[in-house]
Amino acid sequence: MKFLGKFDWLIIVILILAAIILFIPHGQSAPIAEIYHDGRLVMTVDLRVDSHFNLEGMEIAVSGGRISVVDSDCPDRICVNQGAIDRPGIPIVCVPNRVVIKIPAGDTQFDAITQ
Amino acid sequence: MTYRDSDAQTAKRITTLSMLVAMGSVMYLLESLIPFPLPVPGGRWGFSNLVLLLAVNGLSLRDTLYLAIGKTLVGGLLTGRLGTPGFIMGISGIVASALLMWLLSRSRLFGMAGISLAGAAVSNLVQLFVAAWLIVRSGEILFLYPYMLLLGSISALINAYIAHEVIRRIGDTIWFD
Numbered sequence: 208m209k210f211l212g213k214f215d216w217l218i219i220v221i222l223i224l225a226a227i228i229l230f231i232p233h234g235q236s237a238p239i240a241e242i243y244h245d246g247r248l249v250m251t252v253d254l255r256v257d258s259h260f261n262l263e264g265m266e267i268a269v270s271g272g273r274i275s276v277v278d279s280d281c282p283d284r285i286c287v288n289q290g291a292i293d294r295p296g297i298p299i300v301c302v303p304n305r306v307v308i309k310i311p312a313g314d315t316q317f318d319a320i321t322q
Numbered sequence: 323m324t325y326r327d328s329d330a331q332t333a334k335r336i337t338t339l340s341m342l343v344a345m346g347s348v349m350y351l352l353e354s355l356i357p358f359p360l361p362v363p364g365g366r367w368g369f370s371n372l373v374l375l376l377a378v379n380g381l382s383l384r385d386t387l388y389l390a391i392g393k394t395l396v397g398g399l400l401t402g403r404l405g406t407p408g409f410i411m412g413i414s415g416i417v418a419s420a421l422l423m424w425l426l427s428r429s430r431l432f433g434m435a436g437i438s439l440a441g442a443a444v445s446n447l448v449q450l451f452v453a454a455w456l457i458v459r460s461g462e463i464l465f466l467y468p469y470m471l472l473l474g475s476i477s478a479l480i481n482a483y484i485a486h487e488v489i490r491r492i493g494d495t496i497w498f499d
Binding site: 208209210211212213214215217218219222225226229230243245246282283285286288289296297298299300302303305306307309 | 360363364406407408436439443458459462466467475482483486
């Protein structure tokens with residue numbers, strides 16, 4: 208079997224296209240974070256105000272416009288090790304606790320801010 | 323007791339599968355020591371999928387799936403991650419990717435690099451979909467996909483190169499002759 212066949216370029220082109228499309232920037236970030244549990248929005252946090260609270264076994268802190276999980280009862284503690292986020296992109300996801308913390312991208316967020 | 327040909331074949335099949343599962347499990351254990359820079363539960367580079375690349379050309383579909391599930395189960399036992407959400411994501415991904423790699427290999431249209439890259443891409447995609455639908459119940463985790471695609475492609479190309487060099491030396495029919 209060859210290392211690189213003629214049709215392999217097809218796969219490579221598809222993967223590169225997929226990566227480019229998915230990497231397109233998500234727009235301006237709004238200074239809020241949304242916290243989802245089991246897929247439902249349970250909390251919207253203003254990132255301009257420092258705060259500290261507990262949710263679903265996780266200790267979450269907002270400081271200087273960034274949100275992070277300070278402590279969690281989950282086994283891998285991937286969410287804690289990920290550190291703070293302050294822009295759309297990679298959300299903080301705690302799979303064992305079924306919690307997602309994301310900073311939503313532009314557009315749709317003005318409603319949330321002006322509320 | 324008479325000695326039949328099929329007995330020898332069965333013995334060879336079981337031995338081959340056991341050897342590949344053992345190799346894959348050890349690689350699974352060792353690669354879990356290499357830090358994976360993305361916040362994905364059970365996130366790994368996927369170097370243990372090298373054994374699938376070595377075998378996919380010579381094994382039946384059933385044995386390919388046995389190998390994929392076998393190495394993940396034993397590897398999961400060794401790393402203590404058996405049954406965790408990350409493990410469930412991983413095993414779904416590896417079954418889908420083993421199926422795809424077997425099909426691509428049988429089509430005889432693709433080289434090692436294409437099979438390996440496609441396998442990695444599908445494995446990551448299925449992993450994240452399982453997390454999004456069954457575990458977190460939120461599509462947000464899919465934002466990780468482009469990053470996983472990038473990292474997964476690096477290890478997929480390394481795997482493909484090693485598999486190609488190994489098979490060039492020992493031949494891809496060694497498993498069933």
